[in-house]
Amino acid sequence: MADTSGGRSDEGPDAFASDERMDRELRKFASEFLVFVTTKGELAGATKFNTLGYDSDDQAGHHIAELIHPEDLPKVFDIIERARKTEGFEESVLARARHKDGSWRLFDARVYDASLRSKLQGAVLRIRDVTEEHNARVLSPEGDDNRFLSLAEMLPLGILLADARGWVAYANRGARQILDRSGELLVGYGWQRAVVTDDRAEVEAATERAVESGDHQQVTFRVVTGRAQRWAHAKIVPVTTEDLVTGWIASIEDVTERHHVESTLAHQATHDPLTGLPNRTLFEDRLAQARGRLNRGSTSITVLFVDLDGFKEINDTLGHRVGDEVLTEIGTRLATIMRGVDTVARLGGDEFVALCESLTADEREGVLQRIHQALAVPLMIDGLIVTVGASVGTATTSDPGMDMVDLLALADQSMYRDKQARKQAG
Secondary structure (H helix, E strand, O other): OOOOOOOOOOOOHHHHOOOOHHHHHHHHHOOEEEEEEEOOOEEOOOOOOHHHOOOOOOOOOOEHHHOEOHHHHHHHHHHHHHHHHOOOOEEEEEEEEEOOOOOEEEEEEEEEEHHHOOOOOEEEEEEEEOHHHHHHHHHOOOOHHHHHHHHHHHOOOEEEEEEOOOOEEEEOHHHHHHOOOOHHHHOEOHHHHHEOHHHHHHHHHHHHHHHHHOOOEEEEEEEOOOOOOEEEEEEEEEEEEOOEEEEEEEEEEEOHHHHHHHHHHHHHHHEOOOOOOEOHHHHHHHHHHHHHHOOOOOOOEEEEEEEEEOHHHHHHHHOHHHHHHHHHHHHHHHHHHOOOOOEEEEEEOOEEEEEEEOOOHHHHHHHHHHHHHHHHOOEEEOOEEEOOEEEEEEEEEOOOOOOHHHHHHHHHHHHHHHHHHHHHHO
16 A cells, blocks of 8 residues: 555554653654753753754763853853852853754753752753744844845855854855755854864854954865865855944855866966976975074075986987986986975976975985986886986075075086086096
């Protein structure tokens, strides 16, 4: 027989009588529940957490700190401690608690001294979920705001609407798609979990600056996704009421393709197209950064200037295609024998340079030997055995005031002296 129940269970009330299943199902509709916190801060086994998605005993024995948002813990601990010590204590606090699905919900907790009306020692919290009420106040869905929400759902951009604390009350369809989260997981502080951990502080700082300064802010960040890396760009506009910043609106755009294009263009501008090594522009920038580190722990900067011997003859006799293969292989060998923190670059033609920091005299000598050994090994290109040598010069400084162009020139002069000596020995 076909199922015409629409996916609903046909079980009647009697089917729930023996195992409290009806009680468990009905509590899913509750907006209030009681929590007992022992003198050790532990949640008692009799507490009910259905509004947070947990089964009755899921949190028994756990500390209350495991549920409360870290920013709200101090005020929650304070009020619970005062409830324990103050006879007849009764006070309310707003705090965020983590739902079982990972989202944050906002609760109004009325805290009582448990000994006032019972033999229990600890604090009783009468908790009401006020998330929807709070969101409604942020959104103020009256008149123009209703039109705003309708328009926001039609926009191709993502839209987040938050209060001054960063609590998101609304996320449109575009935001749900770009941030790869359902609306339930984006509301509250769940939207922050959509941002890659390393970028989260920068995004949060941008929203805080918008609230504190009242100025527009922009930030680009990576989105947490199980698929290929995605990038988003957010423009954050403060919301003001009577000259008081009460929240912010963020428009979010998926800029993954743009980021890829910009990254490609940036790489092309700073790298040699043949070998893939850094070019002169990037090398000089790395030199400038290294000079700055001489004041922060680095002991020296060493530049090695490498010029291939006999490369012109290779080009003239075997052709430029073979010459390009030689340059590519030489670049690979140089990059392989250097440390991961070193920089190897191609300046142009058959000239290569390397930048090393904090090398001792023995280590510099070791680098020179490795370069000569690596380049002395014949190359096999298209079945041809190609031999190429190299002249290498070095220059070292520990002076943060030295012009790095001069340091590179000194390494070039040292290389020229090595080339002359090799010819005379030759």
